[in-house]
Amino acid sequence: MTALAALLVRDMRLAVRVGGGALMGVLFFLLVVTMVPFGVGPDLKLLARIGPAILWIGALLATLFGLDRLLAADHDDGSLDLILMSRAPLELAVATKAIAHWLTTGLPLVIAAPLLGIFLNIDGPAIAVVALALLVGTPALTFIGLIGAALAVALERGGLLLPVLVLPLTVPVLVFGISAGDAAMAHAAPFGPAFLILVALTLMSVVVGPFAAAAVLRHGLD
Amino acid sequence: MEWIALANPSRFLGLAERLLPWLVGATALAFAAGLYAAFFVAPEDYQQGQTVRIMFIHVPGAWLGMLGWAIMSVAALGTLVWRHPLADVAQKTAAPLGAAFTFVCLITGALWGRPMWGTYWVWDARLTSVLVLFLMYLGLIALWRAIEDPSRAARAAAVLTLVGAINLPIIKFSVDWWNTLHQPASLLRLGTPTIHPAILVPLLIMVVAFTLLFFTLYVSAMRNEILRRRVRTLRLLQAQAARGF
Amino acid sequence: MRLSGSELECVRGGKKVFSGIGFETKGGEALLLLGPNGAGKSSLLRIVAGLLKPAAGRLELSGADPDRSLAEHAHYLGHLDPLKCALSAMENLRFWTRFLGGEPGRKPADALGAVGLEQLSDLPAGYLSAGQRRRLSIARLLALTRPIWLLDEPLSALDAGGQNLLRDVMDRHLADGGLILAATHAPLGLEGARELHLGEAT
Numbered sequence: 001m002t003a004l005a006a007l008l009v010r011d012m013r014l015a016v017r018v019g020g021g022a023l024m025g026v027l028f029f030l031l032v033v034t035m036v037p038f039g040v041g042p043d044l045k046l047l048a049r050i051g052p053a054i055l056w057i058g059a060l061l062a063t064l065f066g067l068d069r070l071l072a073a074d075h076d077d078g079s080l081d082l083i084l085m086s087r088a089p090l091e092l093a094v095a096t097k098a099i100a101h102w103l104t105t106g107l108p109l110v111i112a113a114p115l116l117g118i119f120l121n122i123d124g125p126a127i128a129v130v131a132l133a134l135l136v137g138t139p140a141l142t143f144i145g146l147i148g149a150a151l152a153v154a155l156e157r158g159g160l161l162l163p164v165l166v167l168p169l170t171v172p173v174l175v176f177g178i179s180a181g182d183a184a185m186a187h188a189a190p191f192g193p194a195f196l197i198l199v200a201l202t203l204m205s206v207v208v209g210p211f212a213a214a215a216v217l218r219h220g221l222d
Numbered sequence: 223m224e225w226i227a228l229a230n231p232s233r234f235l236g237l238a239e240r241l242l243p244w245l246v247g248a249t250a251l252a253f254a255a256g257l258y259a260a261f262f263v264a265p266e267d268y269q270q271g272q273t274v275r276i277m278f279i280h281v282p283g284a285w286l287g288m289l290g291w292a293i294m295s296v297a298a299l300g301t302l303v304w305r306h307p308l309a310d311v312a313q314k315t316a317a318p319l320g321a322a323f324t325f326v327c328l329i330t331g332a333l334w335g336r337p338m339w340g341t342y343w344v345w346d347a348r349l350t351s352v353l354v355l356f357l358m359y360l361g362l363i364a365l366w367r368a369i370e371d372p373s374r375a376a377r378a379a380a381v382l383t384l385v386g387a388i389n390l391p392i393i394k395f396s397v398d399w400w401n402t403l404h405q406p407a408s409l410l411r412l413g414t415p416t417i418h419p420a421i422l423v424p425l426l427i428m429v430v431a432f433t434l435l436f437f438t439l440y441v442s443a444m445r446n447e448i449l450r451r452r453v454r455t456l457r458l459l460q461a462q463a464a465r466g467f
Numbered sequence: 468m469r470l471s472g473s474e475l476e477c478v479r480g481g482k483k484v485f486s487g488i489g490f491e492t493k494g495g496e497a498l499l500l501l502g503p504n505g506a507g508k509s510s511l512l513r514i515v516a517g518l519l520k521p522a523a524g525r526l527e528l529s530g531a532d533p534d535r536s537l538a539e540h541a542h543y544l545g546h547l548d549p550l551k552c553a554l555s556a557m558e559n560l561r562f563w564t565r566f567l568g569g570e571p572g573r574k575p576a577d578a579l580g581a582v583g584l585e586q587l588s589d590l591p592a593g594y595l596s597a598g599q600r601r602r603l604s605i606a607r608l609l610a611l612t613r614p615i616w617l618l619d620e621p622l623s624a625l626d627a628g629g630q631n632l633l634r635d636v637m638d639r640h641l642a643d644g645g646l647i648l649a650a651t652h653a654p655l656g657l658e659g660a661r662e663l664h665l666g667e668a669t
């Protein structure tokens with residue numbers, strides 16, 4: 001088994017075995033979606049109109065709140081020192097951790113989204129588009145969040161710092177992700193263009209995220 | 223036998239072994255009677271037709287969801303006040319059961335509502351309250367899983383359970399209030415079929431049947447949890463024994 | 468293989484911990500880092516491990532694989548034992564041997580046996596005592612072969628049996644041509660080890 005495959009398997013094992021497992025993110029997602037009607041009222045038409053936005057914001061928050069321990073846990077028990085001394089490049093190692101995180105947190109959110117779409121009265125075809133957009137866009141959220149996770153280690157501070165740093169960077173993903181869903185619902189515009197830009201954003205973040213995170217870890221740990 | 227002797231986990235295991243066959247038998251009988259009554263005795267509703275029979279699962283689900291939290295609250299007192307290990311086990315095992323029956327209530331509510339409302343879900347007062355209860359169950363289960371040491375987990379869960387128990391009436395009240403605030407058209411109201419004896423008796427039988435099912439599963443789950451804790455203790459002892467190298 | 472450092476300076480938290488430190492060591496040799504708390508023994512080890520950047524000075528490694536960095540030739544045994552409580556002892560060990568990369572040493576099962584943890588190999592690491600975790604870290608040194616060992620207070624948390632085990636393991640490593648840099652308060656019992664004294668605590 002190669003080094004990175006071993007890291008992927010380990011991280012996924014840990015995500016499943018420790019704490020609430022992968023389902024904590026989904027539970028949080030469900031909670032966020034439940035809170036919104038308390039704020040705006042049970043009007044199903046209104047909920048359907050803002051549905052894609054609620055799903056995206058819920059997925060974003062659920063992803064971010066799970067990320068702050070991604071690198072901090074390894075820092076705290078000394079694993080990060082050894083990761084830095086491994087033959088695997090640090091950029092690939094953090095990218096692998098991000099992939100493991102997405103598989104165990106992001107992907108369950110995508111799978112839960114259609115069910116939550118029912119709660120929000122989003123119609124069938126639109127749910128499919130929103131779920132697809134989330135499938136493509138949640139990796140971007142994870143990889144952008146990776147930078148914040150590295151900063152949280154370097155600054156030795158957790159709490160709300162990570163979301164505060166990362167949320168502005170995720171605005172483009174939100175804009176185009178929600179736009180794709182809205183377009184599908186209103187049938188006003190084809191969702192293609194927004195979707196393709198979303199794909200591009202994800203591809204960019206998959207590259208930029210690990211490099212930035214590795215740089216932060218190397219220079220910030222002194 | 224003194225009641226307090228039951229609180230010893232080992233004695234409880236013995237009691238569970240003897241009790242389970244009776245519980246299973248009673249549950250099977252009650253379900254046989256209840257299903258017969260539900261399908262062949264109760265008439266269909268003049269408005270909703272056959273779908274009203276979902277009520278025979280939906281109502282017991284709601285009742286057991288609340289019973290589950292009540293049992294957990296009593297057990298929580300046992301944990302915090304008397305520090306009884308059996309209370310810990312009683313608390314922990316009631317949570318997934320209560321959550322499951324609450325979930326059944328939600329699903330059957332959605333299925334029941336679909337023919338009437340055209341959607342699977344509306345945010346009416348009752349369904350929303352049950353949803354919040356379900357989320358509280360899930361949070362509690364997550365708390366149990368988050369703390370490794372069983373007695374620490376039990377104490378944390380006990381506090382949350384009691385806080386939840388106090389909060390549940392308040393939540394119910396505020397959800398009702400929220401729903402009246404936003405009440406648009408009255409077509410969103412879930413029409414309760416009028417309960418007359420022909421439906422009431424089958425319903426009660428089904429409630430009894432489901433309650434027996436709950437207790438059968440509960441006793442069985444408590445037994446499993448006690449055994450699980452023994453395995454954990456054995457592993458700890460194994461680690462300690464290997465220390466003399 | 469030769470490892471040397473020259474004119475090394477370390478600054479932490481704005482304060483100069485040490486400066487002008489140099490050392491030379493070659494395969495089969497052990498160098499002990501001695502000095503009071505705060506003298507920078509741990510910092511020097513972390514500099515060699517590549518975990519800390521020196522404010523000045525150079526490190527040189529010769530007689531090794533030129534394609535790999537100094538850190539990739541070294542094992543680091545710090546204050547913490549890097550293991551995940553939810554994984555078993557064997558799973559932890561296997562992970563590190565696969566992930567760190569290098570010449571395989573003993574099979575993981577043999578390595579666990581050598582440190583006396585063979586009965587606990589499937590137990591979740593969270594059940595292990597501090598001494599047992601330390602042994603698991605030592606097993607890592609046995610299961611993966613890297614020529615340079617950087618050890619920070621290696622005897623801490625070990626009982627008498629564990630300390631003897633570590634001494635045997637270190638002797639064998641030196642006999643095989645390996646190199647040890649160890650920061651320690653207590654005598655390690657290594658024959659012929661040279662010493663490097665780091666300054667008074669500021």
